[in-house]
Amino acid sequence: MKIYFLLILMAVAVSECFGSTPAALRGLRLEASVEATAGSGEFAPLYMASNRRGTLSSADNVVLSAGAVRPMECDRRLSYGYGVELWGGYSSAVGYNRYDVSTDSWGMNRRRPPALWLQQLYGEVKWRSLTASAGMKHEGSPIVDDRLSGGDMIRSANARPIPGVRAGFTGFQPVPLTSGWLEISGELEYGRFADDGWWRDHSALYNGHVAQGEWMVYRRMHLRTDPGRPLTVTLGVQCASQIGGTTTYYRDGEIAKVEHRGHKVADFIKILAPVEKGAEDYVLGNTLGTWDLKAIAAMRGGWSLSGYFQWIWEDGSGMAKLNGWDGLWGIELKAPSAAAIVSGVVVEYLDLTNQSGPIHWAPGDHPSTSITSEATGADDYYNNAYYNAYAYYGMGMGRATVMSPLYNTDGYMSYIGNRTRGIHVGVEGRIGRVGYRVLAGWRKAYGNGYEAMIPARRSTSLMAEASMPLRSVPGVRIGVQGAIDRGRLPANASAAAISLTYSGLWR
Numbered sequence: 001m002k003i004y005f006l007l008i009l010m011a012v013a014v015s016e017c018f019g020s021t022p023a024a025l026r027g028l029r030l031e032a033s034v035e036a037t038a039g040s041g042e043f044a045p046l047y048m049a050s051n052r053r054g055t056l057s058s059a060d061n062v063v064l065s066a067g068a069v070r071p072m073e074c075d076r077r078l079s080y081g082y083g084v085e086l087w088g089g090y091s092s093a094v095g096y097n098r099y100d101v102s103t104d105s106w107g108m109n110r111r112r113p114p115a116l117w118l119q120q121l122y123g124e125v126k127w128r129s130l131t132a133s134a135g136m137k138h139e140g141s142p143i144v145d146d147r148l149s150g151g152d153m154i155r156s157a158n159a160r161p162i163p164g165v166r167a168g169f170t171g172f173q174p175v176p177l178t179s180g181w182l183e184i185s186g187e188l189e190y191g192r193f194a195d196d197g198w199w200r201d202h203s204a205l206y207n208g209h210v211a212q213g214e215w216m217v218y219r220r221m222h223l224r225t226d227p228g229r230p231l232t233v234t235l236g237v238q239c240a241s242q243i244g245g246t247t248t249y250y251r252d253g254e255i256a257k258v259e260h261r262g263h264k265v266a267d268f269i270k271i272l273a274p275v276e277k278g279a280e281d282y283v284l285g286n287t288l289g290t291w292d293l294k295a296i297a298a299m300r301g302g303w304s305l306s307g308y309f310q311w312i313w314e315d316g317s318g319m320a321k322l323n324g325w326d327g328l329w330g331i332e333l334k335a336p337s338a339a340a341i342v343s344g345v346v347v348e349y350l351d352l353t354n355q356s357g358p359i360h361w362a363p364g365d366h367p368s369t370s371i372t373s374e375a376t377g378a379d380d381y382y383n384n385a386y387y388n389a390y391a392y393y394g395m396g397m398g399r400a401t402v403m404s405p406l407y408n409t410d411g412y413m414s415y416i417g418n419r420t421r422g423i424h425v426g427v428e429g430r431i432g433r434v435g436y437r438v439l440a441g442w443r444k445a446y447g448n449g450y451e452a453m454i455p456a457r458r459s460t461s462l463m464a465e466a467s468m469p470l471r472s473v474p475g476v477r478i479g480v481q482g483a484i485d486r487g488r489l490p491a492n493a494s495a496a497a498i499s500l501t502y503s504g505l506w507r
Helices: 002-014 196-202 265-270
Strands: 028-039 061-070 078-091 094-100 105-111 116-127 130-136 164-169 182-192 208-212 215-225 231-243 246-251 254-260 286-298 304-313 327-334 344-351 420-431 434-447 452-469 476-487 493-506
Touching: 061 116, 105 196, 196 208
Parallel strands: none
Antiparallel strands: 028 061, 028 493, 061 078, 078 116, 094 105, 116 130, 130 164, 164 182, 182 215, 208 246, 215 231, 231 286, 246 254, 286 304, 304 327, 327 344, 344 420, 420 434, 434 452, 452 476, 476 493
């Protein structure tokens, strides 16, 4: 942590924001869309719903969006930006099991997305190489392509943005005294989960727990070699933590315990490097993250070939890489122009089946035990015994191909299939005026860190979409999409969609 802050201070002292903002991006950009989907199941297929910021999950929808964005201008020392985006419409309902303790019976709890919600609302400012923002803003992955990948392991495009404040660098900045061969990028974000009602409304309230009032702290730091050379290497770490809040534990429909964790101002500092043990001998908060590595090789004709991995960890055993080959492994091929017939190809392999072994034993969990040794296994990625699953409004904030709690119609609000492996392929390009994108994948889930799926569940997914601009109406594109799932993660599904989108500058 000392090295991290030292590098930040050095970069702040001398760095500038290099590059210029294209004229096409200057000013206020207006955006709007309308989309209609129809499907065969309760949920939209995987690749129709994933990595679209949590804006669609039901099978049948008619949704509209409207927004305005004023981007910051990178070639100015001092600049500002802001954005707002509204979504609304109709979506079909999904039935979740709900236990009624007063009648000792189970019933069907039908839930649907709201008719109107605020997707983005933020303001941001840049000075030299630093930027700060407040509000709800879409953020991208620092490692993977959000359009073609199955999703970043920690910060994907799968869920809505969390309201919060954040500060960091404007992209990569040169590290002083390295003669330009090393650059640094980093950011720090404090956010407040605003989905308390969603967890209460979708949980079965029978077994498990529901947390309210949680906070999130996200931080990352990446170092990159000179991008002007034939080979560029990026190395870094991402961390996301949950702290504070109140957790209610349910056992057979009864409230077994209510735990008020609370938080102090000092906790927001301590969580940056959570090593100090707090109440009941546990480390403060719940922290997960990844070790990231990406290498990009420049090829003839402007093409580039990348290889990357994200090694996930949920506790100390994963940080020390005692969880075997667990993580995301990917290859990416990019063309020099988005107008190429094939402009991008991504192939990824995901393996989360080791989890540092099947046994987790902490003496603090068993005060009367005579076994004082520890076994730090059963990492149970994205789940925690005290906090909600790593999801926002039910959609996983990490890898989208790990089935989110939203899809658990039994009302058990945790990841039930995080011990999984799979393959994902994404291709995009343009044929004439028509742009296309194809996503395909296979996955198999064996359960989570503590409970097995017997038998294991499999799913094969495919999505194809095409879009083209309307010559008669500048800025408007028409798009069609079809997707299909076959398997039990969560179920067979198929759907088709048609959309109209508009993007243009207001002058």
